[in-house]
Amino acid sequence: MNNDKKTKDDLPSQEELLKFLLTKHSYPHKPKHIRFVQTHASYVFIVPPFVYKIKKPVNFGFLDFSTLEKRRFFCQQEIQLNRLLCPDAYLGVIPIFRNSSGFLSFDGPGTAVEYAVQMRMLPHRYFFKRLLRRNCVQLADIDRIVSKLCQFYKETDGGADIASWGTIEKIKKNTDENFEQTQSVIDITVSRIAFESIRYFTNRFYELYPDLFEERVQQGWIKNCHGDLHLEHIHLQPKNICIVDRIEFNERFRFIDIASDIAFLAMDLDYNGRPDLSFFFSDRMGQELKDLGLKKLLDFYKSYRAYVRGKVEGMTAQDPLVDPAKKKEHIERAKKYFRLSLQYAAIGSKPILLVVMGKIATGKSYLAQSLAEELDWKLFSSDRIRKEMLGLDIYTRPEGSIREKLYSEEITSKTYERLIHSGLIELSQNKGVVLDATFGRIEQRALLLDALHSKGYNSLFIEVQADLPTREKRLAERTLYPSISDARLEDLTLIDSLYEEPMELPQDRLLKISSTEPLMLLLSRLFHILCDRHLQQLMQGKANI
Structure with missing residues (x-):
C-alpha cells in the first residue's frame, strides 16, 4: 500500500508493490485494464499498449535478484540482450520512485526503490x-x-x-x-x-x-x-x-x-x-x-x-x-x-509401442501399469478388453459356459485384434502406448509386428519372467483379493504348455527381465536398462528421434 509513514529510501514490500502496479492510475498512460502474470522470477503487468516486468527479490542460486542494485543491473541486461532478436519491443528501464511523502510513483521526484523493464505490447494472437x-x-x-x-x-x-x-x-x-x-x-x-x-x-x-x-x-x-x-x-x-x-x-x-x-x-x-x-x-x-x-x-x-x-x-x-x-x-x-x-x-523423442508380455503370474500387469504411469502413456490390457467385450465385470471370475466362451479362440482373436487396434490409434496420434498381454503365440506377435510395419511404427517387447515357486505363490494369493486376471493355480500347467517362447522376435526389440524383486526396484532396474539401450542406439545412429 502507499503508506505515508514510509520514508523516501524504504524499499516497498511485495504487497505494496503489487497493489501499486495493479492500480490503473499508477501508470502515466492510465490503461483501461491490467492483466497480471507471474513466473518464478518475475511479475508481469500487461497494461496496453505496454508491458512492465518487475524482477522478484529472490535468490535461487542460479538466479540472484536479491538486491535493488542487482535488479537494476539485470533489467539493463535484459534490454541490451533482447534488442538483437526483438529490437522494437524493448523500450527501456523505468524506475519506480518513492517520493518524500512515502508514495510510489513512476514520475518522480524521489528515490528509485524498484525498476521495471518496459516493453511495447505485442499482439497476443501472434504468439x-x-x-x-x-x-x-x-x-x-x-x-x-x-x-x-x-x-x-x-x-x-x-x-x-x-x-x-x-x-x-x-x-x-x-x-x-x-x-x-x-x-x-x-x-x-x-x-x-x-x-x-x-x-x-x-x-x-x-x-x-x-x-x-x-x-x-x-x-x-x-x-x-x-x-x-x-x-x-x-x-x-x-x-x-x-x-x-x-x-x-x-x-x-x-x-x-x-x-x-x-x-x-x-x-x-x-x-x-x-x-x-x-x-x-x-x-x-x-x-x-x-x-x-x-x-x-x-x-x-x-x-x-x-x-x-x-x-x-x-x-x-x-x-x-x-x-x-x-x-x-x-x-x-x-x-x-x-x-x-x-x-x-x-525411450527417445518419438513415442513407441511397449509390449509387456510373458507367462501368467510373472507380474507383467503390475509392471505395465507402472510403466504407463511413469511415462504418462495409455495402457491397454487384454484382460480388461476381453471382459468388456462381453459386458462382464472385470474383477469377477466367470464360471462354466461363460468362462469357456470368454477364453474361446474366437474371443481371444478378437481381443488381440482390438488390443492392437487401440495401440495403433495412440501411435497415430503421436502418443506412446503400453500393451499388457501374454502374447504367448507366434501368430499374435506376428499380427502386431505386421500392423506396426505397415505403419512404420517402432515397438519394444518386454518379456517379464519369474521362477515357478514365485508364480505359484502369486496365483495362490489371487483368491484373497480381487483380480482382473482369471488364471489360478490349477490353470498354470495347461496355460504354460500353450506358451510359445518369443524366439522369432529380433533381439534388438526384445528385453527379458525377472520380476522376483519388489516392484519399485524392478521398475528402477527396467528404466536403467531402457536408458542404456537408448544410449547405445544414439551413437549407432538408430536413435528413436
Missing part, C-alpha cells in the same frame, strides 16, 4: 503458442523461424571464452544443480523413479561420450545463445518474427551449445502435442547449419530442457503469492514436463 492452439502454424512458418535463428547464431558471439562453457564440467554443473534443487519435490512433482532414471541417463551420457562434447567445442557450436527458447517467447507476425526473453540473469545458461537452444523449442513442440513440427524444426536446423552432430545430442538436451521446465513450474507453484488454483496448474505442468524428460531419457 507461437496461441497460433499452435488455433492450428494456424504451417511448415513455412517453421522455416521462417529457422531462418531467423540461423541468422542469429551466425551473428552472435563465439570465441574461446564462450566455448569453454561447452565442456562437460560446465554443463554438468547445470544438470547437477537441477537434481540438487529437485530433491525436495521427489514424489510431489517428480517421481523417484523418474528422478533417478533421468539422473542416470544424464551422467551416463557424460561418461560414455566425452569426445562428443569436445567436438562441439572445437567445431564452434558453443555460442551466446537465447537460453530460454520456447513457444511463449516467439512472436510470429506475418511479416516479422520477434523472439523475446533471452536469458539475462546467468551467462552459463546463455553460453551454450546451439543444440541446447534448438532442443528447447523442439521439446516444447513435443510437450504441446506437435512432435511432427518438432521433428521438422530440428531437422531443418541441422540442414541449414550443416550440423552433423545435432541429432546425437537432441534427446540429451531435450531431456535436460524438459527437466528445467519441470523445475521452474514447481518453483512457481511454491510462491506464496500464487493463487491456489494456479498453484495446482503449475504442479500438473511440472509433472508433465518431468514425465516427458523421462521419455527422452529412456
Whole structure:
C-alpha cells in the first residue's frame, strides 16, 4: 500500500508493490485494464499498449535478484540482450520512485526503490503458442523461424571464452544443480523413479561420450545463445518474427551449445502435442547449419530442457503469492514436463509401442501399469478388453459356459485384434502406448509386428519372467483379493504348455527381465536398462528421434 509513514529510501514490500502496479492510475498512460502474470522470477503487468516486468527479490542460486542494485543491473541486461532478436519491443528501464511523502510513483521526484523493464505490447494472437492452439502454424512458418535463428547464431558471439562453457564440467554443473534443487519435490512433482532414471541417463551420457562434447567445442557450436527458447517467447507476425526473453540473469545458461537452444523449442513442440513440427524444426536446423552432430545430442538436451521446465513450474507453484488454483496448474505442468524428460531419457523423442508380455503370474500387469504411469502413456490390457467385450465385470471370475466362451479362440482373436487396434490409434496420434498381454503365440506377435510395419511404427517387447515357486505363490494369493486376471493355480500347467517362447522376435526389440524383486526396484532396474539401450542406439545412429 502507499503508506505515508514510509520514508523516501524504504524499499516497498511485495504487497505494496503489487497493489501499486495493479492500480490503473499508477501508470502515466492510465490503461483501461491490467492483466497480471507471474513466473518464478518475475511479475508481469500487461497494461496496453505496454508491458512492465518487475524482477522478484529472490535468490535461487542460479538466479540472484536479491538486491535493488542487482535488479537494476539485470533489467539493463535484459534490454541490451533482447534488442538483437526483438529490437522494437524493448523500450527501456523505468524506475519506480518513492517520493518524500512515502508514495510510489513512476514520475518522480524521489528515490528509485524498484525498476521495471518496459516493453511495447505485442499482439497476443501472434504468439507461437496461441497460433499452435488455433492450428494456424504451417511448415513455412517453421522455416521462417529457422531462418531467423540461423541468422542469429551466425551473428552472435563465439570465441574461446564462450566455448569453454561447452565442456562437460560446465554443463554438468547445470544438470547437477537441477537434481540438487529437485530433491525436495521427489514424489510431489517428480517421481523417484523418474528422478533417478533421468539422473542416470544424464551422467551416463557424460561418461560414455566425452569426445562428443569436445567436438562441439572445437567445431564452434558453443555460442551466446537465447537460453530460454520456447513457444511463449516467439512472436510470429506475418511479416516479422520477434523472439523475446533471452536469458539475462546467468551467462552459463546463455553460453551454450546451439543444440541446447534448438532442443528447447523442439521439446516444447513435443510437450504441446506437435512432435511432427518438432521433428521438422530440428531437422531443418541441422540442414541449414550443416550440423552433423545435432541429432546425437537432441534427446540429451531435450531431456535436460524438459527437466528445467519441470523445475521452474514447481518453483512457481511454491510462491506464496500464487493463487491456489494456479498453484495446482503449475504442479500438473511440472509433472508433465518431468514425465516427458523421462521419455527422452529412456525411450527417445518419438513415442513407441511397449509390449509387456510373458507367462501368467510373472507380474507383467503390475509392471505395465507402472510403466504407463511413469511415462504418462495409455495402457491397454487384454484382460480388461476381453471382459468388456462381453459386458462382464472385470474383477469377477466367470464360471462354466461363460468362462469357456470368454477364453474361446474366437474371443481371444478378437481381443488381440482390438488390443492392437487401440495401440495403433495412440501411435497415430503421436502418443506412446503400453500393451499388457501374454502374447504367448507366434501368430499374435506376428499380427502386431505386421500392423506396426505397415505403419512404420517402432515397438519394444518386454518379456517379464519369474521362477515357478514365485508364480505359484502369486496365483495362490489371487483368491484373497480381487483380480482382473482369471488364471489360478490349477490353470498354470495347461496355460504354460500353450506358451510359445518369443524366439522369432529380433533381439534388438526384445528385453527379458525377472520380476522376483519388489516392484519399485524392478521398475528402477527396467528404466536403467531402457536408458542404456537408448544410449547405445544414439551413437549407432538408430536413435528413436
